[in-house]
Amino acid sequence: MSSAANDAASLRTALHALHVDLGARMAPFAGYDMPIQYTKGILSEHLHTRAQAGLFDVSHMGQAFLQGPNAIALLETLVPGDLQALKDYRIRYTQFLNPQGGILDDLMVTRLPNAGADERLFLVVNAACKEADFARLRAALPSLKLDVLSDQALIALQGPKAAQVLARFVPGVDTQTFMSWRQAQWQGVPLIITRSGYTGEDGYEISLPNAQAMAFAKELLAQSEVEPIGLGARDSLRLEAGLCLYGHDIDETTSPIEGALTWSISKRRRAEGGFPGAQRIQAEVANGPARVRVGILPEGRAPAREGTLITTQGGVEIGSVTSGGFGPSLNGPLAMGYVRADHAAIGTKLTLVVRGKPLPATVVALPFVPNKFYRG
Amino acid sequence: MSDIRYTKDHEYIRIDGDLGTVGITDYAQKALGDVVFVELPQVGDAVAKGAQAAVVESVKAASEVYAPVAGDVTDVNATLEREPGAVNEDAAGKGWFFRIKIANAGDLNELMDEAAYKAFLATLE
Structure with missing residues (x-):
C-alpha cells in the first residue's frame, strides 16, 4: 500500500467543526482543511446525491460583488462570456483568460439590477484561484468596487430532492429558474440563493453569513432526505456530469475552445473579441483547435x-x-x-x-x- | 488459529505451511474507502519481496499492493474482479488477493506478528 502526502492546510470554513463532529475524513484542499468523505464513504455519498439530496460545504470558494459604472463591459475585457446579453438575476459560466487565451480560472457571473449609475455583478470563483482572481480584478478594473464576501459561507444542496427540502425553509424556491439568483431570508438571516451547482443534478448554492451557517446546515441535515457529502463525491459527481475541474481539465495552457467550452462564448463575442487571447480563440473557432x-x-x-x-x-x-x-x-x-x-x-x-x-x-x-x- | 504476519504497508500474509495468502488489512481497506477495482498478478508470476504484486483502486485513487515475501503466485482471488467491494466487506477473509509459494521462510521473520502490527497501528493514530 502506498499513499501520498499532502500540503498542510491552515484555513477552516465556518462548518469545519460540523464536519469533524460528523466523522469526516479531513484533508487539505486549496489551503483549507476540508471533508473528503464522511462515514458512509464516497460511493454511498455519490449515489445518495443522485437519489435524494446532498449537502456540500463549498465555503472555500470565492464570492464577491463587483460594482461601478460600465461594470459589465469592463468585466467583458477579462472574460469571453456574453455578460451584456445577461438579464437581471441570471447567471452565466465563463472563464478568466490570459493574453495567450489560456484559462486562469472559471467562474459564475450573475448580473444584478443597476444601482443608480452602477452596474452590479456577483461572482463565484474557485478557491485555489480566488486571491489571484481578486488581485487581477482590482488591478485591471480600478474604477470598479470589488467587495469580497470573506465572512460568507457557501452551502450547496444538490439532488432531485433539493427543491422540496429547501422549499420548507424558503417558500417558492422550488420554482426558481435554473441559473438564476435571488435573495431570501431564513429566520431573519439573509440568504443568497442560486439555482445552480456542479453535480449535474438540480440544486442550489446558498450563500449566508458565517455566523449562521452552522445552524442552517444543521437544519438542512436534519431533513430525512439530506446527507453530508464530501469533496470525494463532489469530484465523481462532476466528472460523470462532464464538468471541468480547474487545474486538471482546464488550466493556463488550455483555451476554452480546446476545453470544449465553445458553447460558453456567444456569436457576438466570438466576432467582436475584446477579451484576452481573442486572437487565439478566434483562430481556433475558425480553423478548429x-x-x-x-x-x-x-x-x-x-x-x-x-x-x-x-x-x-x-x-x-x-x-x-x-x-x-x-x-x-x-x-x-x-x-x-x-x-x-x-x-x-x-x-x-x-x-x-x-x-x-x-x-x-x-x-x-x-x-x-x-x-x-x-x-x- | 493460523499464523498471520503484517507489513508496514498494511499487507497481511496468512501462513499455511509453505503457502501464504496475501491481502490488505482492515486498516488499509478503511483508509482506502470503497474499492472499485483490483488488478491481480497472474498465476505463475514470480514476485520479489517488497515488489508490486497487485493494484487496488478506490473511487479516489490507485494504490500498489506489495508482496510481503518472495515466491511464485499459485492462485488469485478472481472473485475480486467482479466484486471488488469484498475487500471492504471482509479484507481478512473473502477479500484476499493472491496465494504465494513462500520461497524463503526467512522472509517471514522480517514481518510483524499481530501484536507488533497492533502496536504499529497505535503509532499511526
Whole structure:
C-alpha cells in the first residue's frame, strides 16, 4: 500500500467543526482543511446525491460583488462570456483568460439590477484561484468596487430532492429558474440563493453569513432526505456530469475552445473579441483547435487516472487523461482528457496506457450521466 | 488459529505451511474507502519481496499492493474482479488477493506478528 502526502492546510470554513463532529475524513484542499468523505464513504455519498439530496460545504470558494459604472463591459475585457446579453438575476459560466487565451480560472457571473449609475455583478470563483482572481480584478478594473464576501459561507444542496427540502425553509424556491439568483431570508438571516451547482443534478448554492451557517446546515441535515457529502463525491459527481475541474481539465495552457467550452462564448463575442487571447480563440473557432477535451469510456473495469497516456490503436501518442476514475452511477470507469483533434469524434477507438498496459477505450459524448437541471 | 504476519504497508500474509495468502488489512481497506477495482498478478508470476504484486483502486485513487515475501503466485482471488467491494466487506477473509509459494521462510521473520502490527497501528493514530 502506498499513499501520498499532502500540503498542510491552515484555513477552516465556518462548518469545519460540523464536519469533524460528523466523522469526516479531513484533508487539505486549496489551503483549507476540508471533508473528503464522511462515514458512509464516497460511493454511498455519490449515489445518495443522485437519489435524494446532498449537502456540500463549498465555503472555500470565492464570492464577491463587483460594482461601478460600465461594470459589465469592463468585466467583458477579462472574460469571453456574453455578460451584456445577461438579464437581471441570471447567471452565466465563463472563464478568466490570459493574453495567450489560456484559462486562469472559471467562474459564475450573475448580473444584478443597476444601482443608480452602477452596474452590479456577483461572482463565484474557485478557491485555489480566488486571491489571484481578486488581485487581477482590482488591478485591471480600478474604477470598479470589488467587495469580497470573506465572512460568507457557501452551502450547496444538490439532488432531485433539493427543491422540496429547501422549499420548507424558503417558500417558492422550488420554482426558481435554473441559473438564476435571488435573495431570501431564513429566520431573519439573509440568504443568497442560486439555482445552480456542479453535480449535474438540480440544486442550489446558498450563500449566508458565517455566523449562521452552522445552524442552517444543521437544519438542512436534519431533513430525512439530506446527507453530508464530501469533496470525494463532489469530484465523481462532476466528472460523470462532464464538468471541468480547474487545474486538471482546464488550466493556463488550455483555451476554452480546446476545453470544449465553445458553447460558453456567444456569436457576438466570438466576432467582436475584446477579451484576452481573442486572437487565439478566434483562430481556433475558425480553423478548429489542435487538441480538444473529450469524454473517454474505458472498456473493462480498470480506471485510467489523471496523467494516463492516450494513444491511437496503433500506439501513436495523441494526448493524456486530465480526470479519470470510477463513476458510481455509471458503475464503471470513466475519464476526460485531451486528444489530437483528428481523434476527437464520438465513437473513435483509442488506447489508454495504464501501468504500461494498453487498454481499449472509446471517445463518448459528455455528460456520462444525463443532467437533471430544473427547466420549469 | 493460523499464523498471520503484517507489513508496514498494511499487507497481511496468512501462513499455511509453505503457502501464504496475501491481502490488505482492515486498516488499509478503511483508509482506502470503497474499492472499485483490483488488478491481480497472474498465476505463475514470480514476485520479489517488497515488489508490486497487485493494484487496488478506490473511487479516489490507485494504490500498489506489495508482496510481503518472495515466491511464485499459485492462485488469485478472481472473485475480486467482479466484486471488488469484498475487500471492504471482509479484507481478512473473502477479500484476499493472491496465494504465494513462500520461497524463503526467512522472509517471514522480517514481518510483524499481530501484536507488533497492533502496536504499529497505535503509532499511526
